[in-house]
Amino acid sequence: MTTCPFGTRRTRRWIPWLSIAIPGIGWLVFGLYPSVATVGYSFTKYSGLPGTALNVCGLCNYRDAFTTMLPDVAGSLKVTIIYVIAVTLLQNGVALGLAVLLKEKRPLYGLYRALIFMPQIFSVAVVGAIFSLLLDPYSGPVAHFLHSAFGITSSLLGSTTLALPLVIVVNVWMFTGYSMLIYIAGLRHIPKEVYEAGALDGAGRWAVFRHISWPLLAPATTVNVFLTAMGSIGEFALILVLTNGNFGTRTLGLSMFTTAFGSNSQLGYGSMLAMLQFFLTLVIGGGLLVVLRRREVSM
Template structure:
């Protein structure tokens, strides 16, 4: 059998695969490898400058230099951001997906409404919530004053700004997680629910023992996307607080050190490597735990 023909035609699919592979090597794998190499050097963002191997000096400076306190705070903020976003976003998305899967009237409209923030883009979302959370005349502040008798500074608050950024991140990407859960829910065979109903299972037992094990692959995908997205998010922070008011994360620090800091490239490269290793650890643990719950039907 020759599905692609004989002679030279057999090699055409492999030749065509070289194009995306080449793009991947040049624009993704190559820069990733160079980032690891740069993290052990004193390379500078100056054309023609020399590069010298400095070993673990950049990694030492990350955690033991004069501003190491801010670096540790960024790491803690990143972990808090990741945990809260992953848990709340997937919990709310699963709840909404279950509701929409009940064949509600106008379910396609609800899907579009919940998915709309995903396609708006970070700049538009940041503008919307900056106007909603305006400390002077924003509608949310007016509601706060009417309900609780006080006003908040929102994105300009040292105590609350980070929480509001987490809320906006969840609001922006919850619709994406919802669609993945909804696809998993709609793939569950209906006869399993009918068999469970005949056996006298309650709705909670049906969800726990039938629905959740069968949508575990969707849960795994959402966990991975949430962890990676939350750990690498910096754009919403840049667009709302620009890292002020105790809202800095590791991803934002990488951006700041690379494009707004000194001309040193070794330090942000080392920070990128540390961020990648943290993401890798949480992703591996999450995959191992969630894959245990997956079942086949």
Template sequence: MERRKYPLYFSFPALAVFLLFFITPTLIGFYYSFTDWNINADTIRFTGLDNYRALFEEPRLRTAFVNTLIFSACVTVLQNGSGLALAMVLNAALKLRNVLRMIFFLPYVISPIVIGYIFRAIYHPEHGIVNQILHGAGLAALAQDWLNDPNYALYSIIVTDVWRVAGFSMVVYLAGLQFIPKDLLESASIDGAGYWSKFRSIQFPLLAPAFTVNVLLSMIGSMKVFEMVMVLTEGGPGYSTEVFFTYIRSMFSTGEFGYATAVNLMLFLLVTLVGLPVLHAMKKREVEM
């Protein structure tokens, strides 16, 4: 009866859209990554693994690879740490907790481009609020050119992105905390368990599904970062904040379409190779707990 009511062919339109706009471009891109497709070519020739050999020999791509891993690791850890801390605080019975939840989640719904331009002003070496606060607090020695100094530029972008996305992790952790039975926490309190004991023995283990969602999404999203880096530094100074997508954009803008497609597929493989083991480990942790 259910099969007659909801026949399988109802899914065909969605499958057709998925096939047309995802699978087909992916397969076409896979083919073009093995060609010399570029803006100056009259014909496109199959060149085998030449593009992949070239990308492994490119020092600028190695810099983008290292920066992407540093960015992803820092953002994943800081986003989840700050999101969990905010969720724990705003899960308490505070009078303004709904207002505070909205305030902390608001940056996530603002365009990264808008946030990038705002933080360009905040980080300005002369007129930015960060250096002005440092000067006003008598800490002028700590004032820096945050976006133009290779030693600080990447970490300034990391701080900006964490500020933007921490609210999303907060909401996911809050949802997980809402599903924890209050009876467990009340029983633990009666038995004399303190705040830290309840968090370590009850809340943290039961938040395993929320951790899986947050860690995986933050890791994949941060490995595909583009807008924030592009607006704040455009991959500079030099190539000190270059990441995969800014490098791919640079190659496409110079007309090296086949090579850029090969780099894009390498990023896809990198995300897959990192994401699948992390997903397996997090899912295994859910079962064990």
């Protein structure tokens, strides 16, 4: 029997199975089990604290969400929908504009793309700390500029009218670079002959973008819009760091996190909120895929 650096042939047969088993076990432990446990906990009155009783109550949490707790749930759902729509539209619009400007391989364009993408690699804690200092209403440079230049005094992240828009802007600033790179890849995938044909027909820049670039960017648009919307639905970390969910920024994801793992832990009710977020993700994600894929086919 021949040998190899990895042992006998019989031994080598187990190597593929082992390479599959290790990540498979990891997925079962850290992926499937928490998901199934969340479904189970949503039917209980359970705080999640060690030593506390696990009281099965059936649909009690769901009943409370649509009766006594309906104002809180409806408010969080409204903020979540506004947040998702605003981030998705703004991030993709800015990313597309930057992609059109920086798609060419020219001097310094690579540096510009790297600088725009750089916030993507920062942790949420770092981004939150930076913008908390910048937007500090007492000593922050933004508040000082508004007061000195326009005579405007605002609490910024402490304002019920500005807190949510500012959080949206920070989110867009952090993740636009990723969407930009996807759009650049889509633009570079469009054959140059198509643009040359448009130029021969006398099409200007806007006509070329409208009738050539935008329709042929349909696959990249599908990816970007879907990823942005799905990420926005579950966003809570950035909001937690910047506003802690105060001043009209409490999304469904943040409500779920603070309810399940906050100081007054209610893991059962928090799990129910996670299930509501899951169904919201299915509805929005499924609807987006249907609309965007249909657009790809029609283009």
